[in-house]
Amino acid sequence: MRVLSVVRKGYYGSKSALEPMYLYLTVPLRQMGHEVETFDHYDPANGITKSQRTDLLLKKLQSGRFDLVLYTASGEEPVEIEAIGALCKKICIVAWNSDDDWQWQATSLIVPHFTFAVTTYPVIHQQNRNQYPNLLLSQWACLDIFSDYSRQKDIGFSFAGAIYKIRNSQCRYLRRKADLVCFGYGSRLVNLGLPYLRGTSRIPGLMGPPLPFGTINDIWNRSRVSYCPMAGGPRGDVLSIKSRTFDMGLSGTLMLCEHSPSLERYYEPGKECITFENLEDCAEKAAWYLSHEEERARIALNYRDRTLKEHLWKYRFADLFAKIGIPSGARTIFPVANPAHAPEYRSVPASNTL
Known part of the structure; x- marks a missing residue:
């Protein structure tokens, strides 16, 4: 499966220390046999605007033929989420929320723009899953x-x-x-x-x-x-x-x-x-x-x-794939158009041409 992980690379702005989330969303997936590419949506490239960064991400999404996109959400997004949401009809794009314990009021606003959104807080999931049917519960794990x-x-x-x-x-x-x-x-x-x-x-x-x-x-x-x-x-x-x-x-x-x-x-x-x-x-x-x-x-x-x-990451991802209906080694096709309600999509073997 081809996966794009949209994740910050530098830890606290450091060029030498990798953000742990970057490792979480790349290393275990590769260990599981998936092909993983990354896009740093916080790339501090000089002079780049939010609109330009959004355009770069959209180009990556449209040209990469990805089966799954994992997007790390922060509550203050560096790209225009509405533009990404328009692609959820074609690509399974999953937001991973990190701090819903204290900023759910902010992250809840972006949930409807993704195919699915993941929270690591059982209380947040319990209280909001009826309003947001595409909200899933997962958890951190050990790398x-x-x-x-x-x-x-x-x-x-x-x-x-x-x-x-x-x-x-x-x-x-x-x-x-x-x-x-x-x-x-x-x-x-x-x-x-x-x-x-x-x-x-x-x-x-x-x-x-x-x-x-x-x-x-x-x-x-x-x-x-x-x-x-x-x-x-x-x-x-x-x-x-x-x-x-x-x-x-x-x-x-x-x-x-x-x-x-x-x-x-x-x-x-x-x-x-x-x-x-x-x-x-x-x-x-x-x-x-x-x-x-x-x-x-x-x-x-x-x-x-x-x-x-x-509590290893391979268990977390296997559980997540089961919840969103993507078996390992499968590509996905979306027949309908409302990402806010976790659209049902069908899987076809990875060897097939879409």
């Missing part, structure tokens, strides 16, 4: 290419990833109380004991560079306990299921996370992960598991086993 369960665990308690705003104060607290070691964008502030202030990110070198995803995974592989904050949104007050919940699943670390709604759908607290109620509780539990290695290792093993069984 296993960087995981190394057997790696020596020479880091005690760590956080790897972006540290911004409210997360800065949380990490500084855990650094003081539980020797949390931080890595990634914003970690330099934490390690210097400095708060995040408006404009801080514009001071060269102060935040620290974003880390390549492979490097972040290596930190998880080396960590006995990993801090996994679940709160997001502009004020950092919306609990949800983050991609790192699954990302670190095969690393051999113990996931120490906030107890988010729907967590039990994916992992069993106390058996496959450990949850905390507040930062004081988090610090105490980190210290306890660092001093009880046998129990830490038991939970880390259960975490790995559940991830291997249920």
Whole structure:
């Protein structure tokens, strides 16, 4: 199957670090035997306008003979969605929404312009699927290419990833109380004991560079306990299921996370992960598991086993393909014209000429 993944390539604007979503929407699909091309709809090419970027994407869509298009939505789209929607009669175009927990009001506006739209939030799906019949539920998963369960665990308690705003104060607290070691964008502030202030990110070198995803995974592989904050949104007050919940699943670390709604759908607290109620509780539990290695290792093993069984990207994509009616190795034809209502289309063997 020929797939076009419309996804940002650079992580936090970096040219050297790939956006994890870029890896999610390319590597597993290629592992499954699909042919994948990409289009960076956030390409920072000098002087390009939204209209010009839209024209480039439309040209790609019209000339590529793609069986499936996966579009990463952000709530503030860099292309004109209405123009893309007009092609849903001919191509199955699926939007993948990332932050519906706090910006569904924005992302819901683009859902009718796609053949299907994916949310990773069960509550959003439950509350809105009647109004938007083309809204599907999926979830983040583990990209296993960087995981190394057997790696020596020479880091005690760590956080790897972006540290911004409210997360800065949380990490500084855990650094003081539980020797949390931080890595990634914003970690330099934490390690210097400095708060995040408006404009801080514009001071060269102060935040620290974003880390390549492979490097972040290596930190998880080396960590006995990993801090996994679940709160997001502009004020950092919306609990949800983050991609790192699954990302670190095969690393051999113990996931120490906030107890988010729907967590039990994916992992069993106390058996496959450990949850905390507040930062004081988090610090105490980190210290306890660092001093009880046998129990830490038991939970880390259960975490790995559940991830291997249920939470790899190949399972997510197989489930998504089944929901939208695209079997692997099939091309698609659309007979009707309303993408807002998940049109029924028929599949023909990939060898046939359309």
